[in-house]
Amino acid sequence: MSIYSQAIYEIACSEGLWRGHCLNRWQFCDIHQIRDGSQRWQRYFFARIKVEKRMDEGRPIRDYRVKTLRKHEKDIIDIISLSGSNDDIENPKSHIIISLSDDSIVYAWNTVEGIPVWSPDKPVTCIAGDNNNTVAIGDNTGHVMLYDTS
Secondary structure: HHHHHHHHHHHHOOOHHHHHHHHHHHHOOOOHHHOOOOOOHHHHHHHHHHHHHHHHOEEOOOOOOOOOOOOOEEEEEEEEOOOOOOOOOHHHHHHEEEEEEOOOEEEEEEOOOOOEOOOOOOOOOOEEEEEOOEEEOOOOOOOOEEOOOO
């Protein structure tokens, strides 16, 4: 392989390049959906493009679902999906997401019903989730609450 070809290849494999493509195209990117490994941003980019293409060409309900979740009064600044395959109808957790808005309010949503199912009683500054059914919620006093969602 020539030096020129090697340089192009290295640039094309750069995580920074793919991260930039993702963040320029979409305001919110949940890279945690992509398992650890090499080229996570590149894999995220192509997975998300595939979803967009499927939605553009697909039939509602059969190929994808769109549900509007309305409760937040300010902009949503973070969102996580609990573990489970989105195609697994039998797994109720595959239909639960947690959102955090600019006014420090968190809601856990049943996306099948389109309703919030839980919200903590105090302001929240950050949320995080993992594939082990754990959700972490932090507040502005430095406290972190861990919830087992299994």
